[in-house]
Amino acid sequence: MTGTGSPLQLQVDAFLHYLRVELQLSAKTRESYQRQLYTVIVLIDEMGLTEWRQLEVSQVRALAARSKRQGLQSASLALRLSALRSFLDWLVSTDALGANPARGVSAPRHGRHLPKNMDVDEVDHLLDIDTRDPLALRDRAMLEVMYGAGLRLAELVGLNCADVDLGGGEVRVVGKGNKERKLPIGATAVTWLTRWLTLRDRYAPKDDAVFIANSGRRISARNVQKRFAEWGVKQGVNSHIHPHKLRHSFATHMLESSGNLRAVQELLGHANLSTTQIYTHLDFQHLASVYDAAHPRAKREKT
Template identity: 45%
Template sequence: MKEPLDFSAFQPQVDAFINYLRHEKQHSPHTISAYQRDLTRVMKQMVLDDVSSWQQIQERQLKNWLGLWHGEGLSSRSLQRLISSLRRFYQFLLSRGEVANNPAQLLRAPKMGKPLPITLDADQVGQLLDDLAGQADNDPLKCRDLAILELFYSSGLRLAELTALNLDSFSNGFSQVRVIGKRSKERVVPVGSKARAALERWLACRPLLLTADSGEAVFLSKPGKRISTRQIQNRIQQFAREAGMPVSVHPHMLRHSFASHLLESSGDLRAVQELLGHSDISTTQIYTHLDFQHLAAVYDKAHPRAKKK
């Protein structure tokens, strides 16, 4: 049986800090527990490295410990919280004159890896659009929704870009659309034949919803005003559920699917960057990971030497 670690040299300061959080700052038990857990981890390391006091710890030592804990599997999010706990603890010690500086003040946790975007495969997108197309014949709102979904997938628009579209945003027989993206950056992107057909079908129905408030907005709500982002999100989720999609579908998922499928077919990262309106190609590169995942899945399934026995 292991001997318990001896924290007696530095536990009193932690106890005083926890009491300060509990009684003076009146933090919740959950928050206090998180601080206690983080500082206990540090105290364990202090014992292992023969550190005798909080005053003795230097920034370089904390950086080494962060690297160690990261290697042991502590996530970037947890490390960031631990740094925050240490920073505040040392501020407390400084206010009491028990340390001369705050070694955690300039610490930074390793960057958190961005999660890969979730996409639908081409068959799933086709199923979603075909299901909606079958319902749009006698319903102007579903005719509008079909044009919206087709345009998301055809041109990779952001939600805000699509809701802001006006009638004069299209050119060359609806084969191109001009959008204003982030930081007011303008770009022109192609519109595929399926999306053009859906748009023309919707524009034939659009006069049924026209009011004095409609203006030049392409997509209108039932009361005749420009459709809101929330309405689009809700309608897409509803249709995805009805079509039996295995995940919750949102507008940006269609943009992700557009980028992933285009890159998978063309391999042209620069072109996809331009179509998406990314100012930095590193933002677009996340889709190369999706493409590799697809290739790896095909390999694992098809290659005779890849199959597990």
């Protein structure tokens, strides 16, 4: 098998260095590239290739087919081919390769999973929390802000006191790609956030984080996930509660009420409208069910 110092791995390691130093990608993203490309090295080595310039389109297709036979799901296969394509593009840009043989090879299409959301009554039931315990009040504030603004989990956890304008009913968040946006959070979220901030100091905050743990430090994403799931159980909600479900519910309810896809895109911080358009499927499903139940011509004639 190819060793650590092989030309195959040396060039992959140089690419990973480029991702870290030049592109400054996150550690998680770089680990994903490394995992996929190191697996590809093993598969390439088993084909008898010792250099990347020996790789041809037919071999990339064979690599994809073998990965599929080994049980790799379509989404994971697409990720593997994407990592290989990016790496080979980089080799082309450094003149180490004349052309990218993975350019014409794509993973088989896989179905797009629609995000699951709660209806408005379920959200109201979830948020009807007994807040006599200060941490329960904090959790209520987190849930209200998450649903009130459709935040990502990282945006909620990263929220600082300086980012909150209670008078204007707004928060400032930094989303994907370091893009900053201001968002309205709604009167109810402002009320609960105000109540939490009056209690926050008793936990001796160690920094400017809005939401802190018992230790006084910024609450972790894992802790938020755990608390949300626990509240779902305590409140008797039928489905598993997680932060993205609140975000999806926000997007769906906004689209159902306004019909303004562009506005929902801006609120969610989506770079591409196509990402937001997934919610139009949810909206159509809702409208179609109403139509089928109400329109006289929607009912099938009895035979």
